[in-house]
Amino acid sequence: MSTETNVSVFASGNGSNFQSMLEHDAILKKIKLLVCDKPGAPVIERANRYNVPVKLISPAEFTGKEAYERDILTELRNRDIHWIFLAGYMRLIGATLLHAYTGKIVNIHPSLLPAFPGLDAIGQAIRTGATETGVTIHYVDAGMDTGAIIAQQCIPVLPGDTVDELTQRVQKVEHALYPETIKRLINT
Ligand code: GRF
Numbered sequence: 001m002s003t004e005t006n007v008s009v010f011a012s013g014n015g016s017n018f019q020s021m022l023e024h025d026a027i028l029k030k031i032k033l034l035v036c037d038k039p040g041a042p043v044i045e046r047a048n049r050y051n052v053p054v055k056l057i058s059p060a061e062f063t064g065k066e067a068y069e070r071d072i073l074t075e076l077r078n079r080d081i082h083w084i085f086l087a088g089y090m091r092l093i094g095a096t097l098l099h100a101y102t103g104k105i106v107n108i109h110p111s112l113l114p115a116f117p118g119l120d121a122i123g124q125a126i127r128t129g130a131t132e133t134g135v136t137i138h139y140v141d142a143g144m145d146t147g148a149i150i151a152q153q154c155i156p157v158l159p160g161d162t163v164d165e166l167t168q169r170v171q172k173v174e175h176a177l178y179p180e181t182i183k184r185l186i187n188t
Contacts, residue, residue, distance in 0.1 A: 005186045008033040008081045010089035015043025017087035017108060020175035022050045027182055032079045035072055037091065053079075059091070069096035076100075083186060086140065087178070093140050105140040106185065108178050110170045112136060112152055117145035122170055123163050132156050133166070135173045137181045151181045 007030040011018050018034065021027045034047040034054045047054045055075050062068040073096060076084070084097070086107040093105055111121040112134040125133035134154040139147040153173050157166060 004080070005030055005083065006032045006079060006081045007083045007085060007182075007186065008035060008076055008079070009085050009087050010035045011041070011043040011087045012036065012038045012090040013041050013043060013088045015041070015046045015087065016171060017174055017178050018043050019046050020179050021085070021087070021182060022046065022052070024179045024183065027179055027186075030186060032081060033075065035075075035089075037089070043088075065094040066096055069094050073097060073100055085178075085182060092142075092144060095142070098140070098142060103139060106150065106182075107138055107140050107145070107147070108174055109136045109138065109145050110167075110174065112154060113138060113145055113149060122167050125157055126161060126163060126166060130157050133170070135170060135177055137178060150185070151177060153177050 009018050009021065009031060011034065021031065028050060031052050034043065034052050036044055036054060036056050037059055039056060044054055044056065055072070057068070057072060059068045062071065082104060084101055084105045086105065097105065109121060111125060113136040116124040116133065122133070132154050134152055136149055137151040138149045141147040155169055155173055
């Protein structure tokens with residue numbers, strides 16, 4: 001194994017968090033692979049612009065989650081990947097990857113976990129009348145947004161906030177907190 005710390009990012013959509021990583025040279029030079037499960041996702045174009053290799057993979061082409069993750073695992077091992085950072089990857093990580101990368105898979109979630117896990121965390125905060133929400137970076141375990149917390153930052157929910165307005169403020173925090181936390185984790 002080389003002494004380099006190699007990173008893979010998993011994403012399914014826009015990839016603004018991925019972009020925030022690409023804009024830090026110390027992280028960019030460690031990113032050796034983007035794994036994306038959605039053809040045409042804007043995150044792919046972002047990877048192309050920075051010459052990051054992309055593994056585009058379609059779960060429907062596999063017999064189940066185990067076969068799908070084994071295929072990803074082969075690619076991760078071929079590239080000597082040490083860390084996986086999830087950035088809007090819209091699937092639960094299964095046993096195959098969890099066992100191979102114990103303590104090395106990290107996710108970002110747009111709430112102060114354990115509040116508002118799962119989908120539409122920002123909408124959940126607004127609909128329940130919460131006065132604050134935030135961003136959580138956490139290790140990934142077998143549950144939905146249940147792993148040990150690494151970093152959190154609070155964001156007030158303002159009276160009359162729309163989902164779009166709050167999303168913008170949440171993402172601004174994400175784009176600073178995730179790269180900063182990644183640098184700390186991978187020791188750059
Ligand atoms: C982010 O809000 C992140 O917290 C959540 O998914 C969203 C991804 O946004 N897990 P983007 O694709 O990085 O723009």
